Amino acid sequence: MSVVAPLPRGTLGARMGRGVVDWIPAAAVLVLGILLWEGLVRALDVQRFLLPAPSAILDTLWEERDLLWSAGIYTFTEAVGGFVIGSALAVLSAIVLARFRSLGRALMPFAIAANAVPIIAFAPITNQWFGPLEKTSKMAIAAILVFFPVMVNMLRGLTSVRPQSIELMRSYASGEIAIFRRVRIPNSLPYLFSALKIATVLAMIGAVVGEYFLSSQEALGFQIRNSAALFQFELAWAAITVASVLGILFYSAVALVERVTMSWHPSSRGE
Amino acid sequence: MSSAAVARPVVEPRRETLLPALKSAGLSLLVLAVLWALWEAYKWLGERLELTRPFPVNERTMPHIHDMVGQLFEPSRRNGPLLIDVLLDAAAFTAKEAAAGFLLGAAAGFAIAVVLSESRLLQRGFLPYLVASQTIPILAIAPMVVIWVNPKLPESLAGWGAVAVIAAYLTFFPVTINTLRGLQSADPRAVELMRSYAASRWKILWKLRIPASFPFLFTALKIAAPAAVVGAIIGELPSSIQDGLAGAILNFNQYYITSPESLWATNIIAAALGIIFFVVVALAERLLVRRAPENVA
Amino acid sequence: MSTGAAAVSITGLSKRFERGDVLALERIDLDVQPGEFVSLIGPSGCGKSTLLRIIGDLIRPTDGDVLVNGKSAHRARLDRDYGIVFQDAVLYDWRTVAKNIALPLEMAGWDRKRRETRVGEMVDLVELTGFEKHHPWQLSGGMQQRVSIARALSFSPPLLLMDEPFGALDEMTRERMNNELLRIWQETLSTVVFVTHSIAESVFLSTRVVVMSARPGRIAGVVEVDLPQPRGPETREHPHFAELITEVRRLLRKGHALDAPEEDEETLYVAEEGL
Numbered sequence: 001m002s003v004v005a006p007l008p009r010g011t012l013g014a015r016m017g018r019g020v021v022d023w024i025p026a027a028a029v030l031v032l033g034i035l036l037w038e039g040l041v042r043a044l045d046v047q048r049f050l051l052p053a054p055s056a057i058l059d060t061l062w063e064e065r066d067l068l069w070s071a072g073i074y075t076f077t078e079a080v081g082g083f084v085i086g087s088a089l090a091v092l093s094a095i096v097l098a099r100f101r102s103l104g105r106a107l108m109p110f111a112i113a114a115n116a117v118p119i120i121a122f123a124p125i126t127n128q129w130f131g132p133l134e135k136t137s138k139m140a141i142a143a144i145l146v147f148f149p150v151m152v153n154m155l156r157g158l159t160s161v162r163p164q165s166i167e168l169m170r171s172y173a174s175g176e177i178a179i180f181r182r183v184r185i186p187n188s189l190p191y192l193f194s195a196l197k198i199a200t201v202l203a204m205i206g207a208v209v210g211e212y213f214l215s216s217q218e219a220l221g222f223q224i225r226n227s228a229a230l231f232q233f234e235l236a237w238a239a240i241t242v243a244s245v246l247g248i249l250f251y252s253a254v255a256l257v258e259r260v261t262m263s264w265h266p267s268s269r270g271e
Numbered sequence: 272m273s274s275a276a277v278a279r280p281v282v283e284p285r286r287e288t289l290l291p292a293l294k295s296a297g298l299s300l301l302v303l304a305v306l307w308a309l310w311e312a313y314k315w316l317g318e319r320l321e322l323t324r325p326f327p328v329n330e331r332t333m334p335h336i337h338d339m340v341g342q343l344f345e346p347s348r349r350n351g352p353l354l355i356d357v358l359l360d361a362a363a364f365t366a367k368e369a370a371a372g373f374l375l376g377a378a379a380g381f382a383i384a385v386v387l388s389e390s391r392l393l394q395r396g397f398l399p400y401l402v403a404s405q406t407i408p409i410l411a412i413a414p415m416v417v418i419w420v421n422p423k424l425p426e427s428l429a430g431w432g433a434v435a436v437i438a439a440y441l442t443f444f445p446v447t448i449n450t451l452r453g454l455q456s457a458d459p460r461a462v463e464l465m466r467s468y469a470a471s472r473w474k475i476l477w478k479l480r481i482p483a484s485f486p487f488l489f490t491a492l493k494i495a496a497p498a499a500v501v502g503a504i505i506g507e508l509p510s511s512i513q514d515g516l517a518g519a520i521l522n523f524n525q526y527y528i529t530s531p532e533s534l535w536a537t538n539i540i541a542a543a544l545g546i547i548f549f550v551v552v553a554l555a556e557r558l559l560v561r562r563a564p565e566n567v568a
Numbered sequence: 569m570s571t572g573a574a575a576v577s578i579t580g581l582s583k584r585f586e587r588g589d590v591l592a593l594e595r596i597d598l599d600v601q602p603g604e605f606v607s608l609i610g611p612s613g614c615g616k617s618t619l620l621r622i623i624g625d626l627i628r629p630t631d632g633d634v635l636v637n638g639k640s641a642h643r644a645r646l647d648r649d650y651g652i653v654f655q656d657a658v659l660y661d662w663r664t665v666a667k668n669i670a671l672p673l674e675m676a677g678w679d680r681k682r683r684e685t686r687v688g689e690m691v692d693l694v695e696l697t698g699f700e701k702h703h704p705w706q707l708s709g710g711m712q713q714r715v716s717i718a719r720a721l722s723f724s725p726p727l728l729l730m731d732e733p734f735g736a737l738d739e740m741t742r743e744r745m746n747n748e749l750l751r752i753w754q755e756t757l758s759t760v761v762f763v764t765h766s767i768a769e770s771v772f773l774s775t776r777v778v779v780m781s782a783r784p785g786r787i788a789g790v791v792e793v794d795l796p797q798p799r800g801p802e803t804r805e806h807p808h809f810a811e812l813i814t815e816v817r818r819l820l821r822k823g824h825a826l827d828a829p830e831e832d833e834e835t836l837y838v839a840e841e842g843l
Contacts, residue, residue, distance in 0.1 A: 022357065022395060024390055024395075025395040026395060026396055026397075026398075026399045027401070028396065029349065029396040029397060030400075033400075038429045044277040051415075070511035080461060102718060106298050106299075106301075106302050107302065109299055110299075110302060110306075112549075113549075116339075116496075116497040116546045116548065116549035117541070117545045117546065118497065118500050118501045118504050118541050118542070118544070118545045119327075119515065120501055120504065120505060121504060121520055121537070121538050121541040121542075122538055124520060124527070124534060125534060125535070125538065127524075128331070128332060128527055128531075129325075129326035129327075129332050130326055132327075142520065145550040147749055158520070162656070162658065163834070163838045164654045164656055164658045167621070167624075167652070167654070168625050168652065168654070168658050169653045170626055170645070171624055171626065171645065171648075171650065171651070171673050172671075172675050172676075173645055173647075173648055174675060175645045177411075182660075182675075183660075183669075186660070186662055201406055202407050204408070204409065205410075205505075205799065207409070208408045209408075209409055209410050209505060209508075212410055212508060213524065221408075221410070221411075224411045225406070225411075225509070226409075228414065230292070236411070239411075240408060240411045240412065243406075243407070243408045243411070244403065244406045244407045244408070246406075247403075247406030247407075249403075249404050251402070251406065256419050259488050262662075264662045265661065265662075265702060266663050
């Protein structure tokens with residue numbers, strides 16, 4: 001009678017070792033990609049505004065770092081603010097709908113429909129509600145974008161529990177609250193995190209597109225549009241790079257929290 | 272892993288499926304009515320109490336729902352065509368872009384997933400960039416895509432063709448991720464069985480893995496279809512394309528002060544478009560794919 | 569260690585499921601004496617799992633009375649008079665073995681010191697010493713079931729309900745677990761109601777085997793298993809063992825168990841109890 005998997009010995013270092021090796025192919029692709037890009041742009045003499053050379057973009061990133069940094073932070077706070085508000089409301093709503101199942105069943109088709117709606121078309125209206133120069137208008141559209149996918153996923157996670165788990169808790173004469181705390185909520189975490197990762201991307205989209213309609217001049221979206229209009233394409237691309245990097249950082253931060261919180265889950269054991 | 276019921280197929284009499292369907296339709300109508308009532312109640316209360324948080328409540332920020340719907344049947348501008356005609360034309364234009372983008376993106380996403388499924392190394396190398404690709408603000412690169420793609424297209428496709436490419440950009444990602452998971456989902460014993468028939472890698476892919484991926488593919492398509500609509504709208508926005516929904520949104524945003532109902536009506540039509548796309552794919556799924564029931568507590 | 573054993577008294581019990589209007593159990597009368605080990609055996613769909621859940625007040629009967637430990641089944645559940653073990657170990661991946669066993673104790677409000685002591689005792693009882701800090705996924709199926717049993721017994725309930733606990737294990741592990749279970753039963757002296765598909769298992773473990781007929785479930789017969797106690801591997805070689813197996817098989821045939829098609833109970837009670 002043997003134990004199926006040994007207790008993980010060793011420290012973070014041992015686990016890091018294996019993790020680092022996994023990233024080598026991606027790093028290789030990155031390096032090759034950048035070199036290829038640089039080479040092609042020079043060789044084919046690609047028009048500057050379509051795609052400047054990486055070297056040109058990096059130069060501009062450095063020169064305009066103050067401007068890009070503050071614009072980036074401005075937009076990032078909108079995205080994070082919307083993300084936090086939208087997710088918090090979504091989690092609370094999901095818990096309520098899981099608790100009052102008939103309400104949940106009645107509203108589910110609407111949540112699914114809402115997920116299919118191009119919510120981004122609503123951005124001009126949030127601008128009207130909260131003022132286009134304010135951050136809150138962009139936070140609002142980001143929050144709405146984030147709300148539905150997080151709520152639907154969280155609800156699914158709260159309700160797809162094995163019947164025997166519930167029967168077990170009932171055999172301990174637990175009330176609904178204890179069942180939520182001890183079974184449904186831990187069970188929903190994988191679903192929640194997978195939705196939160198998508199939500200980071202949605203929140204950034206919400207912030208940037210919201211800025212497109214009208215925004216403060218401090219915003220990153222404004223920078224992108226403005227510099228493109230002034231034919232400063234390296235700056236536009238540098239701003240796009242900043243937006244992208246921020247998005248990646250946001251996503252990775254959530255992925256990291258997921259790793260740490262759910263070290264017990266099959267998906268983080270590499271299964 | 273759920274213990275799916277080993278049920279004998281039951282032929283349900285028509286009556287048994289009609290009644291529950293009517294019940295749930297009735298329930299949905301009830302919910303709609305309640306939501307409408309909540310809107311009007313908040314508006315009424317907000318105006319009485321002169322609420323300014325979270326946002327000021329007045330005729331401009333919260334038109335009556337019946338006014339929004341009613342506006343559809345008013346002329347869109349003085350002596351002009353009815354709003355609903357204008358919006359339906361715009362929606363059809365955007366739908367064209369979204370549908371083309373959806374097909375393009377779904378095909379590309381599927382192909383990428385098939386290629387990646389054959390090699391762990393390729394996955395490790397490229398997946399992070401596929402994820403990162405979705406963080407690039409397409410709104411920003413849309414004009415560039417339009418300028419780059421347009422000259423390459425035949426006359427009939429110019430303009431909207433580029434937006435289809437942008438819609439495809441938002442479509443391919445969920446299709447790739449979910450199809451990949453589906454291709455890898457085949458029961459190892461089924462694979463062993465194929466190997467015992469001396470099936471080649473290609474045969475296994477074609478006869479086992481790809482069919483096994485269909486349920487996952489359809490899950491992705493249900494996400495991708497509305498995403499294509501979003502992509503089309505976002506692609507139109509900065510590209511000076513007037514004929515689609517984005518043009519309508521920009522237009523009625525400009526005239527919001529005089530006619531807020533028009534922008535809201537535009538949103539209603541845009542929402543309907545997204546939902547239609549979703550429903551079409553969901554129906555296709557119903558017809559084409561049989562799924563094991565989920566065990567849900 | 570146990571707080572005395574419970575008796576289970578079932579009179580005129582019937583259960584009809586609304587969904588599909590299925591009569592799962594029909595007029596069941598059964599008395600289980602304190603300290604007995606009773607097996608329920610029958611074909612799939614005969615209602616044995618439903619009957620077990622009615623004893624545990626996880627499903628309400630349509631008719632009849634169930635008394636557990638001198639109280640209504642409902643009261644017995646609220647007083648935590650039984651522990652339950654399923655075919656699936658139902659352990660929580662995010663808790664260690666020790667924490668999984670401690671779950672009912674936490675819910676009963678035991679303080680940490682008392683919990684730790686008891687968990688230690690249970691771990692020794694099921695012979696999993698050394699594995700306290702492991703997570704469920706690191707254990708084999710048989711070991712996971714032992715954790716499940718330890719958890720069920722951790723608060724020393726007078727009654728233990730088991731729903732095909734070894735059904736998912738291979739033959740050899742299953743026999744070993746049978747020996748283990750008997751040893752544990754002899755130490756805790758609780759009453760056990762055990763649902764199984766295996767004729768040999770039912771005879772080996774029980775003091776009485778209750779044979780149920782195909783749906784609607786009725787009691788086709790009861791076999792007194794008068795094999796000597798304590799039982800061990802040698803009991804399977806006892807001449808009377810084979811005779812008892814034949815008797816159980818005869819009753820199963822009488823109850824049409826051997827030609828009944830398979831039908832699933834789980835979908836019925838899951839739907840009804842809104843799980």
